[in-house]
Amino acid sequence: MSDGAALLGPALGLSAILFSLGVAGVLLRRNAIVLFMCIELMLNAVNLSFVALAQLHGAGGYVMVFFVMTVAAAEAAVGLAIILAIFRHKQSVDLQNINLLRG
């Protein structure tokens, strides 16, 4: 058993803490860009648990991290373009002002 396998539990716990912080940030903030950063934080927490479990289950976990990073990059590019378009329309990125779809 390698040295890193002893860190499995603590790594999963750290991943849980970071994910909860990301959720708290999404609920607390109104700034759309900070919200996106909190989503990145949650994706990072998930990556950490993938890496921790990859020590036991083989390199497939590393490949999943690779895919999650690709999706995060695509999401950041499209999301920030949407935020730019909204800012041009509303002059604000405050989520309280973005209520176009509210019935």
Place this chain on the structure above:
Amino acid sequence: MTQTVFYLFAAFAVVSASLCILQRNPVSAALWLVSTMFSLAAIYVLLGAQFIAAIQVLVYAGAIMVLFLFVIMLLNLGHASSDFRGPSVVAGTLVIGGLLLVELFALWRYSPNRLAAEVAQSPAYNDPALLFAAGELSRQEAAGRGVVGAVAAPLFQTYLVPFEITSILLLVAIIGAVVLAKRSI
């Protein structure tokens, strides 16, 4: 030694992430997120994933966060006023976040032995070395072909089709970002 360094970087990651969600200024929030990602990269090295640590720094801290900072500065949000939600939402967040944390914190107690016992439920597999032979195998492979080779082999063999589909995803993202950012919409 490894344990000590792990807890050091873990504490740094948690503090940086908390500051990231509590900073009023979006630029400081972004910089604290970068510091979280750097400590996560250090933890990846401790867990034996050097290649993932390298692309964490290159892609996340290097590319994605620079994109965020560009947009923050482009929109001139550097001196935003307070954007926290009201006290009722804060209370709700504390409840939901606390519940989630308690739920997920049970993961802390997982050791390879316990995971083996729970996954297999059979005493024959109670030896984690047997159940997790895949991890040991890939570690030996990494020792033989290098860290990058051990990641590249499953990426281009088992997961070849998902890898190719990723290129379509990136193409869609590029086109989508260009179309959305055009002025005429």
